[in-house]
Amino acid sequence: TLGEYSLVYNLFSFTIASMLAAGLFFILAQPRVAPKYRISLIVSTLVVGIAAYHYFRITGSWVDAYTLSEAGNYVASGKPFNDAYRYVDWLLTVPLLLVELVLVLNLSREKSSSMLTKLVIAAGAMIILGYPGEIAMDNGTRALWGFLSTIPFVYIVWVLWKQLGDTMGDQPERVRILFRNIRLLLLGTWGFYPIVYMAPFLGLTGAESQVAIQVGYSIADVLAKAGYGVMIYAIAREKSLAEGYSLE
Amino acid sequence: TLGEYSLVYNLFSFTIASMLAAGLFFILAQPRVAPKYRISLIVSTLVVGIAAYHYFRITGSWVDAYTLSEAGNYVASGKPFNDAYRYVDWLLTVPLLLVELVLVLNLSREKSSSMLTKLVIAAGAMIILGYPGEIAMDNGTRALWGFLSTIPFVYIVWVLWKQLGDTMGDQPERVRILFRNIRLLLLGTWGFYPIVYMAPFLGLTGAESQVAIQVGYSIADVLAKAGYGVMIYAIAREKSLAEGYSLE
Amino acid sequence: TLGEYSLVYNLFSFTIASMLAAGLFFILAQPRVAPKYRISLIVSTLVVGIAAYHYFRITGSWVDAYTLSEAGNYVASGKPFNDAYRYVDWLLTVPLLLVELVLVLNLSREKSSSMLTKLVIAAGAMIILGYPGEIAMDNGTRALWGFLSTIPFVYIVWVLWKQLGDTMGDQPERVRILFRNIRLLLLGTWGFYPIVYMAPFLGLTGAESQVAIQVGYSIADVLAKAGYGVMIYAIAREKSLAEGYSLE
Amino acid sequence: TLGEYSLVYNLFSFTIASMLAAGLFFILAQPRVAPKYRISLIVSTLVVGIAAYHYFRITGSWVDAYTLSEAGNYVASGKPFNDAYRYVDWLLTVPLLLVELVLVLNLSREKSSSMLTKLVIAAGAMIILGYPGEIAMDNGTRALWGFLSTIPFVYIVWVLWKQLGDTMGDQPERVRILFRNIRLLLLGTWGFYPIVYMAPFLGLTGAESQVAIQVGYSIADVLAKAGYGVMIYAIAREKSLAEGYSLE
Amino acid sequence: TLGEYSLVYNLFSFTIASMLAAGLFFILAQPRVAPKYRISLIVSTLVVGIAAYHYFRITGSWVDAYTLSEAGNYVASGKPFNDAYRYVDWLLTVPLLLVELVLVLNLSREKSSSMLTKLVIAAGAMIILGYPGEIAMDNGTRALWGFLSTIPFVYIVWVLWKQLGDTMGDQPERVRILFRNIRLLLLGTWGFYPIVYMAPFLGLTGAESQVAIQVGYSIADVLAKAGYGVMIYAIAREKSLAEGYSLE
Amino acid sequence: TLGEYSLVYNLFSFTIASMLAAGLFFILAQPRVAPKYRISLIVSTLVVGIAAYHYFRITGSWVDAYTLSEAGNYVASGKPFNDAYRYVDWLLTVPLLLVELVLVLNLSREKSSSMLTKLVIAAGAMIILGYPGEIAMDNGTRALWGFLSTIPFVYIVWVLWKQLGDTMGDQPERVRILFRNIRLLLLGTWGFYPIVYMAPFLGLTGAESQVAIQVGYSIADVLAKAGYGVMIYAIAREKSLAEGYSLE
């Protein structure tokens, strides 16, 4: 209906604005952290930039997929809504989100390197293994690929949880709090995506569930990318101050 | 009518110009405040940038919603005017306006952090709780959600009023005056939005009230975003001078 | 007619080019004045930027309002020419022009602040009080609002004249000459706008007076914005040199 | 004809490319002259920027004015070619060309100021007095305005010739040569414009003379703006070196 | 089919986003390597910039080549899909990829120069010799040119393998590992392209193989350009740190 | 045919990408040469920027000149292909290529100045004298102008050969090698253009020769502009190192 179409359209626009504003913030805030932590803000800028570009494309697909009827209501136009496009976004941004976190931990180079390699491969595998299920027509195929995709998902969560816990030991109190928060944010937002994937198994179909899915995706994306990036910035800032770094 | 359509169109354009000019000002004025206060100007830039983007979208919706008749008058085209789009704007900018103010207070980091968290959550809740009422068709639903939205609204006002009052004690005279002014601006502009929300309860309908609503929203937005940002700049500048900061 | 349409079109384009060139100049010339005077050049940039944007919109309205006839002449298309759009421009730029002047005077902060507040409010009132008269259909309404608008107009002129005179006492000879010149430019250009407003009272109607009005507005805008800004720059430069400021 | 249309079109494009390239050069070459001479390069950038903008508009008018016939030849479309648009360009650029030269002379401030004022007013008068004649339909009007326009033209040439001669006395040999060259360039290029103005008196009409006029204007503009600007740069560079200025 | 068209379209878009993000990264990361290695990041930026531009063009060709049928499926439009366009991309980027690697080796200037010359000529020859075969209609011609193209291909691989092996002798352990990895990446990705070239010989035709080819090309391009560039950055960073270079 | 149209289209695109990438390189590489040689890289940037702009225009003309037939083949549309546009490009770029070379020689100012003047005039004459022949319909006119154009062509070659030879005497060995190479590149690429001019005399007409001409022009342009610019950079870099200039 009109209200549902508008809600999704407005939320897509909200997401684009959020990502662009966050990107501008990450660029303007670089002088506020020590040089060794700026690489994380660079990667945050890439993540929200990629997301804004993809939402621009998704919005175009949404507009093409529905048309205003005589009665003043939105109905399907016949052109498909390309929601699988989100996997293209995740294939780039999900690994980068992990890179961001590992970089701001500022581990030794051996540890960083090995951890980055494992996490990036696992993240790529998770997204690629989920794609065939997303575009499948039957629930059997969808379930199989979903299960396969959950394997690297669980691996990533386990590595992050354990590693973040290890790292926190030698951090100031403030940074420890921020790490706990970002770990929770990651779990809370990342958990949303597999739930949405399972929508067809829960009998959620039709226009209302489509709207609920898009609203959920948009909110999760803003929190998992822009919100997460602001928390990365906060961690970098706290660590910079703890190391005696002062503003230019 | 022609004059009413033009007035709204012209005011939307005025708002876009105001926001863009204010954003340019906040970027060019960064060297005029001490580094510790530049974060507030960064957030001001984000606020007016987001607002300009949203007004650009709202203007497009307004142009699509009305068409010039044979008689040289503007009549409804059949396409809806998407005024609920403003909630998307507020969902981003209202929290950022609060962030701006807390940052320029330059409180201790414990206090800033807890205050930011509470205010941002309350602001988000206020906007989200108002949205279902805005798109409702009946006044009962509208009233319910409006009432719920007012709860975090009152909470925000109370926290700000009290906190700003506390902070003023240890400020120079000039900064105290500016804080009093910005507190009044905030109350005066923020109070406008719920009043507009109540328009249907006051029997205000039809073209004339639509025009009055849009004129009011535009003026309030310019004052609550660009004007408020200039006052934030003034506070930051006064505090910088009081701390001995000199121009580069 | 063709020649008249082209003259207005060419002059609008001339105004856009003037404003953009002036804006580029004010940005590139910042290193040539002392830091304390750069704020005035920043505001000058905002003024000409806003004006260029508005002229771009006015030009579009002019092009839409006339169409080329079979006989090779321009005739009204039926779409209205939105000249009231200039009030939107003035509502932003006229206060900023006053801000520019007060800032380059470099008064004490108490004096600057109180003067800015009074002048900005008066300028806003002047424009807002003129708008209902501009879009009125009868001369009675037009005269009433015009008279009301003239009250803050006279107040502004009186404050500026008096204040500029006071300030000149303690300035070097060269700066004094420049202040006298800018005061005359302000009076000469600002006086043009109320005269144009009175056109209907002087029996000036039809195509020829429309052309004369637009030509006059364009020339006055270039002088009152770009020309005035260059004189502000000259004052800032002279004051900088008088204070021993040397080029980077 | 096809070849004639293409020649003019190609030359307009050549002029745009020349102006843009020159503008890029004047920006990139700023560090190669002493700070006191950079103002002239700033003004050069404005001149070629304005010219590029105007040529872009003139090219559009040329394309609209002719259409490809069935026989593969270009014929008039019915839309007028707006060549009077050049006066809009001159009204801005001709005064700026004079400003450029006076600034690079680096005279005393009293002398610069008075000379700038006289030359700018005379240049403006020259262009404005020529415009009514350019759009006139009969040769009588054209001759009258042309004669009036020649008065400030002769005044400018006389002031420049005399002043440049005076200034040369106290310049190094190299700078003297460059001044002589720029004086000749100015006379040679500026003289072209009144000659073109007189075309109708010499029985030059029709397509071939239109083409010759446009070719001549384009070449004169490139020489009088981009070429002249490069010579201004050469003078500024020589004077900088003579004063001991070294590259950054 | 719909799914196949969307997969290719989504992957092209993924490739564009990857290239643009990588380019932004290579620009922002310049301060993180020593000046002598920045030339490699400059060349990386050129490579991904060229690739993004070409993918933008290839995407346009793909969209033009297929159209949505009544049945909601994508069918050929009649316009050819211009996949030979990739050779234009390679003709520029393949030599630059080699330049990148040689530059980051930081060999003596005699060695660099001779190696660059040989590798660039061989790379150009490889691409140019492959093009006639790519656009040939019969397999005989295709095989001939493919064979000829493989000669410089083998030469390049041999030179790189040998040279990289020689260079590794005098490198820190970390850099040695990175060199081994980049050598493997180069072999793995570059080997993909001739395999795709041989598709017609393996009886791979029709829509499914077209999709497989495009998916393979996209993945190989992202790895061979963006991924390779990130590894070049890692090598440059390691070498910088090994030489005592510290962040600004 | 399809393949021939695509080959030319692809090569034009390759040329645009080459020019843009080269321009980006010349800007990013400025800090790698001593300040006194940066002027040559500035001029190189202008050359490839102008060329990219012109190729963009030539590509548009090519696309307009051919249309896809029912049979899936490209046939002439009736709109002429404007290849004479290249002369507009050369009129700007050929003099600039000579300026580039003279500047990087870093001769005495007397010698540079006189040489620049002679070469620029000769280059302009060469291009202008060739244009009437290029657009001529008969071979007699073409031959006459071609012969006249060859006179300044020979003069330029002779001056360059002799001057470059003289200059080499006092250069380091490496710079000498580079000068020899650039002299050969200049002769080899510049010689191509008159050969193309003579195509009609050799009975080369029709589609196949058109394609050969365009392919040849594109390759020659990339070598004569981007390739030549990279060699200029190499010379500037070698001379900078020889003079003890070190990276910032």
Ligand SMILES: CC1=C(/C=C/C(C)=C/C=C/C(C)=C/C=O)C(C)(C)CCC1
């Ligand atoms: C486990 C699982 C999945 C996980 C997806 C995730 C975790 C996506 C995260 C996306 C983010 C974080 C995007 C933007 O920031 C899939 C692929 C849905 C398939 C079903 C199983």
Ligand SMILES: CC1=C(/C=C/C(C)=C/C=C/C(C)=C/C=O)C(C)(C)CCC1
């Ligand atoms: C209390 C209340 C509301 C408050 C809205 C406010 C306070 C909006 C502020 C917007 C600003 C400041 C925008 C731009 O700067 C709603 C949502 C209308 C719903 C009804 C109750």
Ligand SMILES: CC1=C(/C=C/C(C)=C/C=C/C(C)=C/C=O)C(C)(C)CCC1
């Ligand atoms: C007194 C008066 C007026 C004054 C207008 C003025 C003074 C406008 C100035 C505009 C400028 C300076 C624009 C750009 O720079 C109105 C509104 C026409 C209404 C009638 C009475």
Ligand SMILES: CC1=C(/C=C/C(C)=C/C=C/C(C)=C/C=O)C(C)(C)CCC1
């Ligand atoms: C004397 C005279 C004229 C002079 C025009 C001139 C001198 C124009 C110069 C233009 C330049 C220099 C443009 C760009 O650089 C007119 C107006 C044709 C009218 C007839 C008499």
Ligand SMILES: CC1=C(/C=C/C(C)=C/C=C/C(C)=C/C=O)C(C)(C)CCC1
């Ligand atoms: C040997 C060979 C080929 C090799 C192509 C290669 C090696 C391409 C590499 C492309 C890259 C690396 C692109 C982007 O990064 C061809 C031309 C297919 C023709 C058949 C034989």
Ligand SMILES: CC1=C(/C=C/C(C)=C/C=C/C(C)=C/C=O)C(C)(C)CCC1
């Ligand atoms: C001698 C000669 C000619 C020479 C042309 C040349 C030498 C062009 C060079 C162009 C370059 C170098 C372009 C881009 O870099 C013409 C005009 C064809 C006409 C026939 C005689």
